[in-house]
Amino acid sequence: MRVIKRTQINRRVPIGRRIYAANWECVLTLVLCMFATLAVGAPQDKPATPAEKYQALLKERQDGPEESSKATTAEERKQTQARLAKLPQRFFELAEQNPNDPVALEALIQTVSVVNGTAFPVGGKGSLDERALALLRRDHVQSEKLGLVCQHVLFGFHKSHEEFLRAVLELNPRAEVQGLACLSLAQYLNDRLNRLELLPGQPELVERYHRVFGKEYVEQLQRQDRAAVSKEAELLFDRAAEKYGDVKIPVTYYGSGGTIREKAEAELFQIRHLAVGKVAPEIEGEDQEGKHFKLSDYRGKVVLLDFWYRL
Amino acid sequence: MAQWPHERSLVKNLKDKPFALIGVHLDYGGDDASVVKRVMTKEQLNWRSFVDRGPIADKWKPAGTPSFYIIDSKGVIRHKWAGAPAAKAIDTALEKVIQEAE
Numbered sequence: 001m002r003v004i005k006r007t008q009i010n011r012r013v014p015i016g017r018r019i020y021a022a023n024w025e026c027v028l029t030l031v032l033c034m035f036a037t038l039a040v041g042a043p044q045d046k047p048a049t050p051a052e053k054y055q056a057l058l059k060e061r062q063d064g065p066e067e068s069s070k071a072t073t074a075e076e077r078k079q080t081q082a083r084l085a086k087l088p089q090r091f092f093e094l095a096e097q098n099p100n101d102p103v104a105l106e107a108l109i110q111t112v113s114v115v116n117g118t119a120f121p122v123g124g125k126g127s128l129d130e131r132a133l134a135l136l137r138r139d140h141v142q143s144e145k146l147g148l149v150c151q152h153v154l155f156g157f158h159k160s161h162e163e164f165l166r167a168v169l170e171l172n173p174r175a176e177v178q179g180l181a182c183l184s185l186a187q188y189l190n191d192r193l194n195r196l197e198l199l200p201g202q203p204e205l206v207e208r209y210h211r212v213f214g215k216e217y218v219e220q221l222q223r224q225d226r227a228a229v230s231k232e233a234e235l236l237f238d239r240a241a242e243k244y245g246d247v248k249i250p251v252t253y254y255g256s257g258g259t260i261r262e263k264a265e266a267e268l269f270q271i272r273h274l275a276v277g278k279v280a281p282e283i284e285g286e287d288q289e290g291k292h293f294k295l296s297d298y299r300g301k302v303v304l305l306d307f308w309y310r311l
Numbered sequence: 312m313a314q315w316p317h318e319r320s321l322v323k324n325l326k327d328k329p330f331a332l333i334g335v336h337l338d339y340g341g342d343d344a345s346v347v348k349r350v351m352t353k354e355q356l357n358w359r360s361f362v363d364r365g366p367i368a369d370k371w372k373p374a375g376t377p378s379f380y381i382i383d384s385k386g387v388i389r390h391k392w393a394g395a396p397a398a399k400a401i402d403t404a405l406e407k408v409i410q411e412a413e
Binding site for chain 2: 306
């Protein structure tokens, strides 16, 4: 599928693979890597400090994609991938072992970001992601850095994602973070509803969801009052646009930034006018012959509307 | 484009039904009608397409191309897909909605 790259189109993450490394994170990582380089220069006999360990892990994450592509043999590639797959675990352990060190927060953020940057479905019961979010809630719920974490879990599905977003919205004192929590929670609820709609008639997908998130949880979601959840998402989008409209959304690999107002209003338009069951908004324009026409000219016929590009 | 053969056959097979395939060719500030017409003629895309250079996409904000909607005879959105679904999914959905319109 071709993703439209112009400013006003909000990119939705394909359900398949997601690449990691958000733009701003690259900048941050670069800065941190410069410190890491300094740290590496230190004598090797002293045990590494938590900060040094963190920098080393961050560098591994940063270099990961390049290293994987450099691997020449299948064995080498396998080894690199196996080491990279353990990164979230190592970030998490670093945080768990040093709860009072400032790097704990950073390491937990990395855990969540790496786990949620891989192919869906991720996270789930007993996962690192769940444990990292629990520590973030316990120790850092007031941090100014949680806005981006909220965006990282918006395509989540697990209960821990929802609980985290609700906790940040309620307990974080900063308007920017509250705003991103509010927007992300609305997006999460909406996206989860959309995903649930894909399940009927797809037994393999259902089986994967059961495995990752737990049968009981998935079945409970399938029984929920769809209209009520949709309504809550709508109210949260409204609140995000009204109360936190000017807050900027960080640019990530799945979104091109903009303000909360822009994003929330676009989502509200989708919910109110472009959802299944709504009357399609009018389209007016010219056809390939330069002739003016309208979508409503075809009332009385069933229309398959295809947004396409010639290449 | 992968969906073209299926779309050609839909237009052909459903020509006596209350059905229309309508494209929205999407290119921000880019291709104009002459470019779109040339491609559609060459590829034998025998249906009508809006030529959008921004305004329609700004409103509908499709996740990408292709994106599909099925709109019933009363103008109500009945199905939507981001990305090309299996041909069968479109066929099944269309069949039901067209039956209602007949």
